[in-house]
Amino acid sequence: MNTLIAIIGLGVLCLLFEIFNLRKAIVPIIIIGLLGVLGLTISEFNSTESYYNNMIVVSKFSSTFSSLFIVLTIFLVALGHNFYENHQSKISDFIAIKVFLLAGAVAMVSFGNLAMFFLGIEVLSISLYILAASNRMNLKSNEAGMKYFLMGSFASGIILFGICLIYGAMGSFDVTEISELSQSAELPIWFPIGIVLVTIGMLFKVAAVPFHFWAPDVYEGSPALTTALMSTLAKVVATATLYKLLSVMNADISESFKIIVVVISMASMTVGNIMALRQTNVKRMLAFSGISHAGFMLMTLLSLSTSAGSLLYYASAYSLSGIAAFSVILYVCKNRDNEDIVNFHGLGKTNPLLAAILTASLLSMAGIPIFAGFFAKLVLFNQTIQAGYLALVIVAVVNSIISVGYYFKLILAMYTKEPNEERKGTPVIIYAVAVIAIVLNIALGLFPSLVLDLLS
Amino acid sequence: MNNILNHIGIENYIFLSVILFCIGVFGVLYRRNAIIVFMSIEIMLNAVNLLFVAFSTYHQDAQGQVFVFFSMAVAAAEVAVGLAILVSIFRNLGSITIDNLKNLKG
Amino acid sequence: MSTILIIFCVLAAITLSTAFLTIFSKNPIHSAIYLVICFFSIAGHYLLLNSQFLAIVHIIVYSGAIMILFLFTIMLMNLNEEREVHRPRITRLGAIVSFCLICLVLIAIFINSKPIVGEYVTTGEDYQSIKVLGKILLNEYMVPFEFASILLLVAMIGTVLLSKKEKLQK
Amino acid sequence: MEMNTNIALVLVLAPFLGFLINVFFGKSLGKWLSGIIGTFSVVVSFIATAYFFSGISAQPEGIHISLFDWIQISNFNVDFGFQLDQLSILWLLFVTGIGSLIHLYSISYMHDDENMHQFFAYLNLFIFFMITLVIGSNLLVMFIGWEGVGLCSYLLIGFWHKNQEYNDAAKKAFIMNRIGDLGLLVGIFILGNLFSTVDFTTLKTAITTAPDYNDFWVAVAALALFIGACGKSAQIPLYTWLPDAMAGPTPVSALIHAATMVTAGIFMITRLNFLFDLTPSVQSIIAIVGAVTALVAATIGLVQNDIKKVLAYSTVSQLGLMFLALGLGAYEVAVFHVITHAFFKACLFLGSGSVIHALHGEQDMRNMGGLKKAMPITFVTMLVASLAISGVPLFSGFFSKDEVLLVAFHHNIPLWIVASIASIMTAFYMFRLMFLTFFQEFRGTSAQKHHLHESPSLITIPLIVLAILATIGGLISLPGNSWLNGYLTPVLPKLANAEHHLGTTEYILMAIAVIGGLVGIGIAYAKYIKQNTVPTEDAEITGFSKVLYNKYYVDEFYEAIFVKPINVLSRFFRDTIETALSALVFGFGKVTNEISYQGKKIQNGSIGLYLFVFVLGLCAIVSYLFLAQ
């Protein structure tokens, strides 16, 4: 709860700074503030409490994920300093929206009442619509915003419908009550339908097949930093929320529901990976990669009671490598109108450090050992085999192989092609973010227990 | 005080909402005019709101109605943002036909 | 068939038909007006369900605020005539198919489910007066209530962000 | 024993040292010095051998030296050890002896070659490996030498490496040897598996004491070993490399391809006589192969015009006779013939080398003739050697060949007939060679005629020594009173109770053989002296002699049966299978890429479609969960 309040306070502070004309200070202050919030969250790690009539429930799950979100937001805000340098007059708005978005995200993982869940997801979504469309002079950005908005509202409608049916069945929005009531027999069918509809809405948010179509278009069209946010923070938030939703409501996942999860997970991986193979736009490629990673993360839903740790680990691994990758993309594609792979030609020569970082993050996503992505997949496979879904794991393995194909396309472009122009100006902050993110990623790879054991 | 649902039956409300919801969905799929699509989404949300109120009566519980307030807030916020996006598209494109938004694909 | 049921049916018929008309009208202005009627009929439902406050809020928010926003936008963009390009047949077909499908599926499920037997509960307590709603909203639902303000704040900032012309700074 | 070990090491390592010196410093030492060092190192070995020879009578069981553990196998360990018994010392004697002579000869013969130090290095290396082969205490140490001499043979055949045909010949020799080596290895494997040892002494004990060895596998092992011997000793079907090996310098042909290396097969079989004695079926195969080889090679030798080729086929033929003897269990006879053959054939090769030297590389007998006046020493020594090989009485060849025939007659008359015919042919082609080379008028160019001269003494001295040995070599095993048989008894225990008598049959057979030899010489005389025939040009050769001249087309046959198919297969694998396999792997990538390409079309940017799929998905999930149950 304190986390949430503090974050909102920061957001408001950000707006106030604009009023007092302290634009330059916004980014550093917010970063410091977020670090403080991070400390606060971590300090509350072991206290499991519920606040305000169980509206917000702080648990290990929520505080760990909140910390992850905060970390990601710090990175994204830091990158914003550079990204928005030509939009100084709007920087406070951008940062504020991001901070509020973070508030929504925190609400989503710590909700104790479906109202908070719904509002959280709407805060997140609306912020994202705005950020996606934020480059208002750019038609692509407009289109992305519009597409995301239309489909997102559609999905919101479905989520709302689902919540309504749950309420209809239970007469309450409180998850604890719902959870208790769900144990009893004689539930109206509205409840499972409601759960399924909410799940489908959330599947849309995590961009799982067949609800994934928006993702590539929106990722491609949005400003790069927004794409970074969507592909890291937003995706992770949505997955965590879906996980929490299903586990906390004790929805007694039926076998047939699990089959649905398996099918969707397989489809997401396969479609995501195969479609990514022929992409030339890096953001679009990463969008498809994100779809496949969503498929991986959905595997955690098959063993809800035990897989929180692995989800956290996977999410951290994925999002950290995503941040690292996107910071390189931001650097490379700054002042360019697209993110075509051509822009990356010869990066290995012109900027070996960033090329190495991008390579490392791609390798992490591909699941090559020593990077956290490998362990993420490993624990996931472990759990899934334990849950008895060997076939799913084999599909996942095959997909990992396919994924190497397109990750390496980018790596090849960096190292074997000749650079097409000289790049100058190496913003320190991009370096810092990229390096820290990848170092964190590798550290997670070297000491997976640090994260894995948090939630067990 | 008599429960009004004794006269109508909750099923009828469910069917009404479902059909209304589906009309909303239909509208989203059927129309290419972004404004109308927005309206269809509003119809969807309203269908749900209606059901909330019906369930609220069904359970004799105010929470459902409280939720409708939030839902309205969300609807309002969405419309505001959506229309803002629409306006900027209109400025750039001179049209609000969503079929024209096909630059991003592949 | 009680009076109430008849009222319900009439209202439902109005709701559904205006909803359809909203979608089928070629002129966006007409759509908007049908939608307003639809909202009013829904408000009628609320009244029927004895939640007067909600009905009024509904009318104020939807018909008063949201629809005005819509109309304003339509006027702003001068969209009062039909400009929509010809929809490909496949799109329409797809829309109709999915409409039928989703309708059928959902209704079939609810029909399949076992019907609610017996009397509906009547506690006799007041649960939907302004007073009660206010208490609940500002006690139990204080946090979401405040959070909704964040939502609106975000929307506000966002709308401004999207619409405001940039002051170019060198 | 310490003394013996050291001397044995000197024996082995002296040529190796010579090799090293010549390899590393040969060029700076100069030709003379390098030749002398090469020769000297072999002489040292010869002296060491003589030392052992002098002491062997005191130690009938031989000297066994184990240096260190070499290869460990699960059921036995292979020592790196030496075994100096009667057999190996005998072999060492003529290897180092003739080796020294040929080294000496080479100093002069190779003097014009720029790479003389290399030549001596290789020769020394060869001697080193040959010694290893002979004194190895087990099959694997022997195998080192076995392959090593093959290697040296490869190096020396291809000594003039700028000529790719010579290199082809070298390669062919090595590969054919390797075919045999595989047989030898297989034999070793089977013996190892059966008796858990490859050491000669323990193997002998194991075989002779094992009550229930497996007949079949022992026979297979013997056969496999025999295949190994075939490769090294140029027997059918692996003989074709030997005539080609004449591409090497003539001293090499004399040393490796006549006197020493090619007898390794005989050495090995004699060494393992206890094994072969147990497998009569294999023995008869050996005998038949030997006899047939003797005949076939002799027939080819009848019409060859290259002086060295004639000698090469003669060698093959003689080796065949030795194998015949081996196959008949008369190991001592084979050994005897090996020794005499080493003398006279080395002499013949060196003589031919002297001729070639004098004619500046000319090897075709059609371009020779009348050399006896110009090269009297060469002529006389070669004549002596020819008489010896033809089995003219009192020369060494007479005794040894006669014994082979005698043994054959006792065991199997058809084999005796075959062998006798081969001997007659031998006499014929040898004297054909002599007559064509030394008699009549010189048929070469006038430039060559002008330069005709007797070779220098470094060449003639070895010739003379060898001619003497070819003459008196028979003394070591006179019929009825054989020193050799007595000497070999510890190795060949059967000899102890063999009866030595010379009956009428034996004398008759001797007479037949002598007459046969004389007939052969007579025919040659009639044809090449009386009628003064000169073999026709290649193109004019017709009929059966064409078949003979082309060596029964065996090379062509092998080419068509083995080499071509393997090359065709190789090309097929390379071009088709590899491509197909590669395409298969790439295929996966291609297919997924294609799917991706098609998939991109679905993602067409239309929100309507996206939502449509959304709704479809929703319907599918909901209906699966709630309607399908």
Added chain:
Amino acid sequence: MNVSLILIILLVGAFATYLAGDKLASKMALFFGLAAAGASIVLLNHYNLGENISFINQWITQPNISFALKADGLSMAMLLLTTALTPIIIFSSFGNQYKKSKSFYALILFMSFAMAGTFLASDGLLYYIFWELSLIPIYFIALIWGNGDTEERKKAVVKFFIYTLAGSLFMLVAFVYMYQQAGSLLLEDLYKLNLSATEQLWIFLAFFLAYAIKIPLIPFHTWQANVYQKAPTVGTMLLSGIMLKMGLYSVIRWQLPLAPLAAKEYMYIFIGLGIAGVIYGSIVALRQKDLKKLLAYSSLAHVGLIAAGTYTLTLDGLRGAVLQMIAHGFVVVGLFYVAEIIFRRYETRAIAEMGGIRPQSPKFTSMFLILVLASVALPSTFNFVGEFTVLYSLSQINIWFAVLGGTTIILGAYYMLKMFQHAMLGETNSKIFADVTFNEGLTLVLIIGVLFFFGMYPKPITDLITPSLEEILTQINRIN
């Protein structure tokens, strides 16, 4: 003092090399390579004295993974191979100028680190991690410093990477599966597993896919020739000298003891596959025009034989395989170095464009010939010891295996001598061929020295590896 020291030296070396800058990189790398070699000899000494030089530490609690490095004779032998070849390989590159050499040499050391780790790891996951890790440096080495057409090279290298990764991922699944059963991936815990025959078969096959691609066995070899050809010679040496051995080592260490039932049941098939590789590789090698490709196929043939040896499940088979692995490691590095030496002078790898080198460079020719002969297993070279032992073990299973496998000594001689003849012999080449420089000569002499020394006296290695192989054999023969 324990084996992690080697890994630390190599890893630190990699970083130090990178930091040393382009000029010093090669020397720095050589220094650390030699340091690792020295350290491993010291460790070997400790090991021989009976000290425990293994290292084990809990690493991840959930799942239960340990950082376990076990040093038994087998691992030590392979470690020595790695640390001995690494400085040789680094030294061999001294004649070449590489752009961005600090990255180049750092990657070499890093790869060496990963391979050493693979040989030492005794926890399944740790092993897997090292296994995969070794793939990345070679990928970049081949990609960036490789030769030939860029597009072709990319294709070959990416294929190699994806192919090998594909294989090993199934191994990972097998490990995960076993982890479910055992609750740990420590080798000794896995040994205690009681897996049914069916489970073992699947595990065996999963491992097999990984190893068959890495080794490679036919028909999984299609990446090999192209990558060998395209990679820089240093990369090729690393690949063929050490990395192939990772696959073979893994067969002995992991595949056979973990799935012995399947190994026994289908022994003939896998031996047959290995031997088919011998014949196929040799025949394909016959008509290769590119020297490096020819060597690649010869490698295919040799490792086929080694693999066949391992699958015999006899002490001789395993021992011969290990000996031959080491021998082949040295000889193939030497041969590729020879190809590189020729390339330095003639800028070609096409055999047809060579020829007539011998008259110009007797030293080089002699050393080349010795390597050729060693590769065809001339007795007294190390390769003979290995090949003989392997063939002997095959003969214990079935004499026909020995005969067919033995064709390698015929076919091997055929294609190697043919290559030698056309590359080196014949009329003096019009292009000048300078004889070997001191560095080149030293490298080759070192390799040749090793080959002859152990060819005559393999006992130290045999003694080193035999106890651990016997232990593995008891695991293989344990009754489930």
